[in-house]
Amino acid sequence: MLIGTYPPDGQSASVRAEALTNIHRGYIHVEYYGGAMKVEKETPSLSDFARPSVAVDLVLLTIDAGRLSVLAIRRDDAVSEAWALPGGFVHIQESLDDTVSRLLREKARLPDAFVEQLYTFGRPDRDPRGRVISVAYYALVHAERLRGCLEGSRNLALGQVRLSANQKCASVLLSDGTMERLAFDHDEILATAVRRLRGKLDYSAVGLELLPKLFTLRQLQEVHEAILGEPLAKPAFRRKILDRGWLKATGKLETGAAFRPAELYRRAG
Amino acid sequence: MLIGTYPPDGQSASVRAEALTNIHRGYIHVEYYGGAMKVEKETPSLSDFARPSVAVDLVLLTIDAGRLSVLAIRRDDAVSEAWALPGGFVHIQESLDDTVSRLLREKARLPDAFVEQLYTFGRPDRDPRGRVISVAYYALVHAERLRGCLEGSRNLALGQVRLSANQKCASVLLSDGTMERLAFDHDEILATAVRRLRGKLDYSAVGLELLPKLFTLRQLQEVHEAILGEPLAKPAFRRKILDRGWLKATGKLETGAAFRPAELYRRAG
DNA sequence: CCAAAAGTGTTTTGTCTACACCCATGT
DNA sequence: ACATGGGTGTAGACAAAACACTTTTGG
Numbered sequence: 001m002l003i004g005t006y007p008p009d010g011q012s013a014s015v016r017a018e019a020l021t022n023i024h025r026g027y028i029h030v031e032y033y034g035g036a037m038k039v040e041k042e043t044p045s046l047s048d049f050a051r052p053s054v055a056v057d058l059v060l061l062t063i064d065a066g067r068l069s070v071l072a073i074r075r076d077d078a079v080s081e082a083w084a085l086p087g088g089f090v091h092i093q094e095s096l097d098d099t100v101s102r103l104l105r106e107k108a109r110l111p112d113a114f115v116e117q118l119y120t121f122g123r124p125d126r127d128p129r130g131r132v133i134s135v136a137y138y139a140l141v142h143a144e145r146l147r148g149c150l151e152g153s154r155n156l157a158l159g160q161v162r163l164s165a166n167q168k169c170a171s172v173l174l175s176d177g178t179m180e181r182l183a184f185d186h187d188e189i190l191a192t193a194v195r196r197l198r199g200k201l202d203y204s205a206v207g208l209e210l211l212p213k214l215f216t217l218r219q220l221q222e223v224h225e226a227i228l229g230e231p232l233a234k235p236a237f238r239r240k241i242l243d244r245g246w247l248k249a250t251g252k253l254e255t256g257a258a259f260r261p262a263e264l265y266r267r268a269g
Numbered sequence: 270m271l272i273g274t275y276p277p278d279g280q281s282a283s284v285r286a287e288a289l290t291n292i293h294r295g296y297i298h299v300e301y302y303g304g305a306m307k308v309e310k311e312t313p314s315l316s317d318f319a320r321p322s323v324a325v326d327l328v329l330l331t332i333d334a335g336r337l338s339v340l341a342i343r344r345d346d347a348v349s350e351a352w353a354l355p356g357g358f359v360h361i362q363e364s365l366d367d368t369v370s371r372l373l374r375e376k377a378r379l380p381d382a383f384v385e386q387l388y389t390f391g392r393p394d395r396d397p398r399g400r401v402i403s404v405a406y407y408a409l410v411h412a413e414r415l416r417g418c419l420e421g422s423r424n425l426a427l428g429q430v431r432l433s434a435n436q437k438c439a440s441v442l443l444s445d446g447t448m449e450r451l452a453f454d455h456d457e458i459l460a461t462a463v464r465r466l467r468g469k470l471d472y473s474a475v476g477l478e479l480l481p482k483l484f485t486l487r488q489l490q491e492v493h494e495a496i497l498g499e500p501l502a503k504p505a506f507r508r509k510i511l512d513r514g515w516l517k518a519t520g521k522l523e524t525g526a527a528f529r530p531a532e533l534y535r536r537a538g
Numbered sequence: 539c540c541a542a543a544a545g546t547g548t549t550t551t552g553t554c555t556a557c558a559c560c561c562a563t564g565t
Numbered sequence: 566a567c568a569t570g571g572g573t574g575t576a577g578a579c580a581a582a583a584c585a586c587t588t589t590t591g592g
Contacts, residue, residue: 050361051320054391054402092319092400096391120389120404122323122365131361133323135389135402218571236555238572243553259569260562487544505582507545512580528543529589 052122052131056099057087057186059118059138059193060108062146063210067160068226070190071108071146072172074155075183082183083159083172085190087134100137107156108141109149114209115139119192126185138193140209163194163229170194197227205246208267216254216262217241321391321400325368326356326455328387328407328462329377331415332479336429337495339459340377340415341441343424344452351452352428352441354459356403369406376425377410378418383478384408388461395454407462409478432463432498439463466496474515477536485523485531486510 060071072083086107090099096117104110118136126132143158150156159172159180169187172180181187200206207223208215221237241247248268253261329340341352355376359368365386373379387405395401412427419425428441428449438456441449450456469475476492477484490506510516517537522530 049322049358051322052359052361053318053320054323089318090321090391090402092321093393095393096389096402117388119386120365122359122404124362124364133359133365133404135391216571233555233557234571235557235573240554257563257570259564260571262571485544502582502584503544504546504584509581526543526590528541528591529545531544 052133054090055087055132055134056090056096056103057085057121057134057136057189058100058103058107058115059085059136059190060104060113060141060146061138061161061193061197061210062141062143062158063223063226064143064158064160066222066226068194068229069143069158069160070172072157072159072174072180072182073107074157076155083157083174083180084183085136085186090135096135096137100139104139108146109152110139110141110145113139113141113145114206118189118196121185121189123185134189136189136192138196140197140206142210142212144212161190161194163191167191167195194227201227205244205267208246214250214252214264214266216264217247218262220265321402323359324356324401324403325359325365325372326354326390326403326405326458327369327372327376327384328354328405328459329373329382329410329415330407330430330462330466330479331410331412331427332492332495333412333427333429335491335495337463337498338412338427338429339441341426341428341443341449341451342376343426345424352426352443352449353452354405354455359404365404365406369408373408377415378421379408379410379414382408382410382414383475387458387465390454390458392454403458405458405461407465409466409475411479411481413481430459430463432460436460436464463496470496474513474536477515483519483521483533483535485533486516487531489516489534 058071062069062071071086073086075082075084086103088099088103088106090096094102097115100115101112104113104115115137118138120133120135122133124131126134146158150158157174159174161170162173162179163170168191169181170191171187172182172190174180182190197206201224207220207227210223211219217238218234220241221232221234224237225232246268247265250264250266252264254264255261327340331338331340340355342355344351344353355372357368357372357375359365363371366384369384370381373382373384384406387407389402389404391402393400395403415427419427426443428443430439431442431448432439437460439451439459440456441451441459443449451459466475470493476489476496479492480488486507487503489510490501490503493506494501515537516534519533519535521533523533524530
């Protein structure tokens with residue numbers, strides 16, 4: 001399929017190369033004959049539609065000072081000065097999971113973490129820069145693992161998650177006391193992550209991802225309370241969790257307790 | 270930002286142009302000087318990466334002859350001759366939900382249906398034609414609504430869903446008795462839909478979407494059994510469902526029953 | 539009356555909750 | 566010893582499962 005032939009004057013070649021990269025894909029043959037350029041596209045074309053950009057946004061959650069907190073990044077670009085979730089575009093030869101791993105490394109300097117796909121947000125107007133479809137993931141890490149990274153960088157912060165009454169959007173409370181609404185539709189993404197996490201607490205061991213390898217039952221209960229935003233009864237919680245079989249008692253006791261030290265558990269299996 | 274300079278020999282320029290369109294986006298300046306080509310990229314753009322195509326794939330489920338069945342479409346293009354899920358590309362100014370609505374109309378002639386986003390599949394090699402990221406949705410409709418559409422078209426079929434033992438992939442059994450593995454990663458998408466649906470039966474009223482407005486408790490039980498793939502105890506099922514408060518008794522009785530007619534229910538609220 | 543399916547009671551089992559209580563430790 | 570939080574026992578509420586049973590229809 002012949003797309004066109006163009007004279008080799010620098011100015012117009014610039015514009016046309018842009019149009020090409022936007023609309024067409026597949027093997028593009030560029031041939032030179034007699035000083036002019038001929039551009040062809042090979043037959044089986046994937047899509048003749050203009051393509052949206054695809055990004056991954058990351059809801060990196062942790063428990064900081066007993067509160068469910070999220071990693072926010074300050075956008076200093078011309079688009080927005082607000083806080084937002086860390087994110088980035090999906091490279092052309094990169095799986096979505098690979099994009100998430102790269103973002104974890106680049107933005108939070110984490111070599112790995114528990115991550116799960118959350119939801120894909122695709123409103124055409126969700127990003128003022130243009131059409132960006134965002135596949136949101138959430139990640140859970142123990143706060144200790146973020147310590148170094150947060151101190152090293154001035155445009156990263158942990159903010160406490162504040163879910164609205166209808167659970168449709170969430171704001172963050174920064175350590176300086178200011179309440180911030182996240183940029184774009186990130187408040188909605190954050191709320192979706194918290195709702196998902198709340199739902200998973202009952203039937204999965206996700207809470208363990210927010211704790212160190214050895215932990216006490218009280219610590220796990222505090223994690224659940226931080227996520228659910230409500231206090232839980234201690235005896236009921238202990239028995240429910242132990243009945244699930246997710247935990248294995250180590251026999252070791254915590255150190256540095258003011259009173260009776262609690263037993264340390266680790267994940268079973 | 271200078272990307273590189275290349276000698277204008279036809280053979281290698283072809284390959285390099287391909288690499289360019291894959292890796293870079295934004296304004297690309299192409300200049301010619303002294304018979305060579307210089308390629309530059311302009312600074313601030315939405316995304317400096319080549320964009321993947323974004324598609325929606327639709328898992329349209331229904332209960333046909335008491336079995337969980339899925340709408341499959343025969344691909345007659347050069348890419349594949351297998352059966353696949355109906356799908357299509359997301360247009361540049363179209364929300365994901367709008368794409369789903371359009372696909373429902375175009376592929377199944379349905380003006381509306383219960384739909385929910387399922388998962389986004391983004392392995393770079395999942396489509397042999399190139400990089401396609403697919404946002405999968407599942408839809409539930411009463412089989413009666415598909416009747417006319419299926420008869421009218423030769424490349425559409427309902428196939429019984431057969432989930433593998435590990436629940437990681439699903440095949441379809443067509444009415445001619447042949448067992449078909451769906452094209453691309455659609456077997457994995459289908460399995461994901463069935464797992465999701467099974468999980469939702471317990472805590473949501475999704476089963477009602479697969480029935481007409483008036484239905485008997487036995488019919489609802491058969492829907493649940495078809496989705497779960499196992500028989501359920503009648504008294505337990507009745508009480509559980511009625512306790513949930515999703516249903517409202519109408520007082521009417523079914524007609525045409527061979528024996529005692531059952532009461533008709535409809536959704537509450 | 540009989541066959542077949544609708545619909546209900548009753549008992550048992552197991553899980554979650556609430557509350558009371560004992561246990562171990564640092565001061 | 567005692568304050569404090571860790572950890573356990575018991576009783577009631579509630580939901581689900583198993584089983585037997587009654588009811589209603591067409592023939």
